[in-house]
Amino acid sequence: MHTSTSTTTTVTAAVTVTAALLLAAASGCTAGGDTTKPTTNTSNTRAAERGTSAKPSPNPKGPRAFGGSFAHTTDGATMAVTALRYEQGNFHFRRSADQEFGTTGYTWAVVEMKSCLKNGFAVVTRNSWVLAYADGARIKPSSVTYDDFPRPEYPRMATVKAGTCVRGKTVFAVPAKQRPLRVLYTSTTPENPAEWSVPKG
Numbered sequence: 001m002h003t004s005t006s007t008t009t010t011v012t013a014a015v016t017v018t019a020a021l022l023l024a025a026a027s028g029c030t031a032g033g034d035t036t037k038p039t040t041n042t043s044n045t046r047a048a049e050r051g052t053s054a055k056p057s058p059n060p061k062g063p064r065a066f067g068g069s070f071a072h073t074t075d076g077a078t079m080a081v082t083a084l085r086y087e088q089g090n091f092h093f094r095r096s097a098d099q100e101f102g103t104t105g106y107t108w109a110v111v112e113m114k115s116c117l118k119n120g121f122a123v124v125t126r127n128s129w130v131l132a133y134a135d136g137a138r139i140k141p142s143s144v145t146y147d148d149f150p151r152p153e154y155p156r157m158a159t160v161k162a163g164t165c166v167r168g169k170t171v172f173a174v175p176a177k178q179r180p181l182r183v184l185y186t187s188t189t190p191e192n193p194a195e196w197s198v199p200k201g
Contacts (some may be wrong), residue, residue, distance in 0.1 A: 033098060062184055070185065070194035077120025080158075082182050083129075083183040084112040084194040086166075089176060096195040097173035107176040108142075110150050111183055116165040125157045126170045128187040131180035132195070139180070141170045 002021040063068065068083040088109040097106040109131070145153065154168030162168045174180070180201050185194035 020132055028146070048198075060182045061192070063091055063195045066196055068196065071118070071192060072192075072194065074122070075120070075189070077122045077162075078118040080116045080126075081185045081194055082114045083185070084114060086111050086180075086183060086198050088174060088179060089200065091150070091171075092145055097142075098153045100142075101173055103173070105176050106173050109172045109174045110169050111172065112167075113183075113185075114165060114167040115160065117160040117162050119162045121162070122160050122168050123157060124155065124160055126154045127156075128150045128185055129154075129170060130182050130186055131172055131174065131198075132182045133178060133180050138184075139172055139174055140172050145171065 041090070064083075066083055066085055069080045071078060071080045074080075086109065089107045091108045091110065093108060097108050098104055111129060111131070113129060126141045129141060145156075149171050150169040152168045155166060155171045158166055160166055180198050182198060183196045188194045
């Protein structure tokens with residue numbers, strides 16, 4: 001009688017353990033009890049299923065390469081701005097940068113840029129463009145202009161109508177032995193700045 005009771009108890013225990021294991025597997029539990037599931041990006045998953053990738057942001061974070069545009073909206077007007085190229089030390093104007101500003105070791109640099117108004121009404125100015133250096137220094141465009149400066153010049157200030165663009169060159173007086181890290185367009189929000197990397201010379 002004692003043996004029969006022991007056998008029944010053993011079978012019952014085995015059934016109980018088996019049921020517990022099956023229940024754990026069905027609920028997705030692991031040996032460590034971790035039931036957390038990895039999160040997934042639904043839009044990327046659906047895009048992958050269609051064999052396509054998710055659309056990139058129109059204004060990706062970080063500096064762009066020259067030629068890449070940046071779109072920003074102010075007071076309902078949307079402007080696309082682009083830094084096209086940077087040159088330094090290749091210009092021999094009537095007056096040197098040192099002669100003009102009473103400095104030592106400065107030279108002229110030129111940035112070519114373009115602004116296109118998508119809609120609305122806006123005023124553009126060359127003073128929105130700035131050169132940023134590794135030491136934190138920032139240099140604004142030259143306050144003077146001469147007939148032998150590169151043409152066409154980006155305007156000091158101009159009204160732009162929807163569907164039209166302004167393109168030109170702006171001169172900067174810069175340290176001859178340094179190159180800026182970036183060209184900045186400062187008429188944007190600090191959280192989403194417009195900036196372009198300057199290639200090493």
